[in-house]
Ligand SMILES: Cc1ncc(C[n+]2csc(CCOP(=O)(O)OP(=O)(O)O)c2C)c(N)n1
């Protein structure tokens with residue numbers, strides 16, 4: 246079936262609402278407006294205003310209310326328009342959702358799913374463009390998902406809703422219009438493992454490209470071009486940023502001996518730093534070259550197109566890092 | 576057409592000035608929409624068309640030393656505060672000549688010279704800033720006012736309530752200007768507030784508050800003058816709920832599924848520009864030639880501004896890492912970046928003028 250990332254997300258929401266009447270969607274403009282990124286378009290007409298619940302501009306309030314509803318036995322899916330606005334709800338997410346189970350000695354779990362858009366690339370300036378999912382991945386008690394493929398856009402939500410604990414889903418804004426083929430029977434997928442999407446072949450140089458979310462299409466593109474240069478690249482889509490599946494990463498690096506991490510977040514204190522550290526801890530003696538990282542420049546994302554492009558990872562920067570990694574081992 | 580509260584149009588010269596101010600905003604933004612469809616401007620673009628009387632009326636009441644804080648729908652506020660149309664358009668073109676050197680864009684216009692503290696794309700994000708600016712004025716003993724503009728959607732945020740309380744508790748010189756255009760994106764006021772009388776909410780914090788017809792620029796100006804005088808003379812924060820309407824979509828991406836076309840048409844009957852223009856013409860105080868000349872003037876200003884933006888230069892990429900931290904007097908380099916591979920500024924040099 247031909248579909249888009251947006252439609253796959255919508256199908257996942259519809260499916261969850263049909264299967265479990267404890268599930269409801271709540272957030273700003275999810276109903277009448279049709280969703281700020283049109284993910285929930287049409288769902289109000291289908292499920293009514295009780296279950297497709299428009300909220301006032303009150304991120305801390307409605308995220309907190311979602312946490313409360315989860316405590317009360319519901320299965321809320323809370324949509325925050327973008328990760329930038331989730332900062333207004335940070336207290337609820339980190340001080341309540343992530344800690345209640347532990348603080349209560351295991352008595353109160355919080356089965357909430359919080360979805361939000363993330364990322365740059367549309368000239369929206371610093372207050373609408375940041376990638377803070379790696380920051381959330383720092384927090385014990387949260388599970389952090391970053392669907393990058395149609396299959397995951399369709400399949401991660403249901404599995405997340407079965408999780409007894411809070412799950413945050415980050416949808417990169419550049420992915421919504423991505424179109425492609427999806428199995429008619431596509432459904433729930435695991436939310437534990439990274440995916441080896443492509444295995445580099447040939448007798449030439451090898452390396453592992455590790456990424457997630459919005460930069461996956463760029464990395465796959467780079468892998469194609471590298472193949473043309475005789476460099477065989479494994480491509481790992483992390484899918485879940487917390488807990489991180491080190492296994493899949495280390496397995497690949499053990500074969501390729503080189504790694505490039507691509508992350509739209511900033512470099513310092515980031516998920517890319519965590520991945521590099523794990524490779525050093527768990528695969529140090531397999532490495533033939535230092536781990537390379539391609540991240541966003543450490544500036545608030547600027548508006549002007551040429552400045553924004555210069556600030557973000559690009560195919561060229563991924564290729565350059567890959568060539569450096571390969572050259573370093575030569 | 577519904578009439579203005581002040582039928583008389585007391586001072587023709589001043590009324591023409593107000594008409595011009597509103598028209599400048601209108602024409603600037605009509606041009607923005609055109610440029611957006613030509614892809615000269617990108618990102619999000621939120622226009623103020625229909626709401627011009629609010630900024631035009633309030634700005635009249637402010638002094639040059641006062642401060643202004645606004646939202647992402649702030650082209651008009653910036654222009655009427657004194658930022659040139661050229662600097663605004665150049666910013667939206669992402670040019671070095673823009674008021675923020677291309678880093679801010681439409682939603683983030685700033686200008687130190689006119690004490691215009693933004694442009695803020697986080698709903699309600701500007702309110703605490705305004706409280707703090709006023710706190711600084713109070714602590715430094717300056718008789719200045721901070722005017723803070725925000726939409727009625729912001730009223731649902733905690734930051735609104737925290738700011739109301741702080742300003743009232745500390746009796747700070749803030750003029751809160753709530754631009755109640757009845758919608759926050761697709762959410763109608765009645766669907767988002769249990770109490771839709773916004774002035775009443777401010778009153779709940781012991782802040783003097785009035786609701787004003789935001790389509791009547793004379794009424795807005797009169798209310799703003801009264802409020803600003805009171806704030807400046809030390810009687811604490813004041814609050815205006817300016818009842819207005821946005822004629823266009825929320826942004827360039829909004830399919831407007833949430834309101835009837837007929838409602839928009841009805842509000843357009845009270846277009847603030849036509850209202851004043853009509854009242855003046857009816858009173859015989861706006862001869863046809865004067866109205867034509869005024870329009871020609873404004874058109875000329877906007878086309879000069881477009882030319883300025885068109886001829887602007889891109890901010891050099893070598894400057895990208897600048898302004899993450901303040902330039903230090905002794906480091907000499909404008910780039911301020913490191914030399915590692917990820918820093919594209921490394922080795923490129925070349926500071927902007
Ligand atoms: C904290 C936050 N939440 C959500 C948004 C997305 N958003 C941008 S404008 C807007 C509507 C705001 O409405 P209102 O305050 O009434 O101002 P208006 O657009 O009507 O001028 C929303 C929801 C945002 N920018 N910031």
Ligand SMILES: [Mg+2]
Pocket residue numbers: 726727728754755756757758759760
């Ligand atoms: Mg509004």
